[in-house]
Amino acid sequence: MxxxxxxxxxxxxxxxxxxxxxxxxxxxxxxxxxxxxxxxxxxxxxxxxxxxxxxxxxxxxxxxxxxxxxxxxxxxxxxxxxxxxxxxxxxxxxxxxxxxxxxxxxxxxxxxxxxxxxxxxxxxxxxxxxxxxxxxxxxxxxxxxxxxxxxxxxTAKEPAFPPDTTAWQHGTLVICGIGPQKMKVVQFLKQTFGLSPQEALALAMQPEIAVAEGYLVHLRRSQDHLQALGATVEFRPHGPRA
Incomplete structure (x- = not known):
């Protein structure tokens, strides 16, 4: 809305x-x-x-x-x-x-x-x-x-720390490996995509899973959470920084 x-x-x-x-x-x-x-x-x-x-x-x-x-x-x-x-x-x-x-x-x-x-x-x-x-x-x-x-x-005055320009790249967050805590990642997929347990399990068996799309700065929460579950996660930029 x-x-x-x-x-x-x-x-x-x-x-x-x-x-x-x-x-x-x-x-x-x-x-x-x-x-x-x-x-x-x-x-x-x-x-x-x-x-x-x-x-x-x-x-x-x-x-x-x-x-x-x-x-x-x-x-x-x-x-x-x-x-x-x-x-x-x-x-x-x-x-x-x-x-x-x-x-x-x-x-x-x-x-x-x-x-x-x-x-x-x-x-x-x-x-x-x-x-x-x-x-x-x-x-x-x-x-x-x-x-x-x-x-x-x-301390001695230092130059202002520059903004993280990579944070404003637009791309896709991808799970490349679900890691050892398989069922926790399956539960994450179930809740994220509104899947049945069987559908979430089938999705988890895929070699790569696109989790979300957007600016990296907006996707870090999901990235951090998945990495905490032991999953291997990559952010793949779509192009130049916005």
Missing amino acids: TSILPDAARQFIEAAIVAGDMALPFHYPQPGQWEGWQSGFRHHGITGESLVGTAPGEWQPGWYVVALNGFGDPFFIDLNQEAKGFPVYYAPHGAGRWEAEQAAPSLQQLGDMLAVLRGLEDDATAAQHVVEAEASLGTRLWREVLENRQNRAD
């Missing part, structure tokens, strides 16, 4: 502020790409199957991604919270469940914080004052940001 991009979200992604911290928003969609950026979060990249659920740890119905950090972790809003100014949430991928924490009380406040932090470079003390005034120091996100800034301040 297509959702209208709220004005506040449009302004945030069009500003596309990069503060220089890999843990903070680093990649933004173009307004016309907003729906496509939900692939891998709200729906499966190949089957289109919904990944939305209401149970704890699932991607909730109102959540929409507005940015990714330099590691491919999502920053997102809940479309049902417009009256609150759209609080911004963050959750690392690859954990097998989504553990959301509030990154900022609103899109406007996060944008303002990013703009200020961008100008502070490695002034760790000033950065801490900004975060203390606008967000919670108790979150893992802001602890990581401040720790990294303090580490940079304690």
Whole structure:
């Protein structure tokens, strides 16, 4: 289902502020790409199957991604919270469940914080004052940001770490070998493609299995999960970086 991009979200992604911290928003969609950026979060990249659920740890119905950090972790809003100014949430991928924490009380406040932090470079003390005034120091996100800034301040200044350009290659995630934990991979295929146990087992016997298609940054969660199950997984780019 297509959702209208709220004005506040449009302004945030069009500003596309990069503060220089890999843990903070680093990649933004173009307004016309907003729906496509939900692939891998709200729906499966190949089957289109919904990944939305209401149970704890699932991607909730109102959540929409507005940015990714330099590691491919999502920053997102809940479309049902417009009256609150759209609080911004963050959750690392690859954990097998989504553990959301509030990154900022609103899109406007996060944008303002990013703009200020961008100008502070490695002034760790000033950065801490900004975060203390606008967000919670108790979150893992802001602890990581401040720790990294303090580490940079304690050592010689280094060039800004470039974004991972390979993350924006479009391609297909392929299982080349299901590994020793065969039944766990079969269960993954059953749930991913909505197959019967017999169909999933037959699919697992294939020499290669196309799991999902999309940008690598959106497929890493599935890649990490399959590798944790012992499967051999390859990402095969379709062409030049988008």
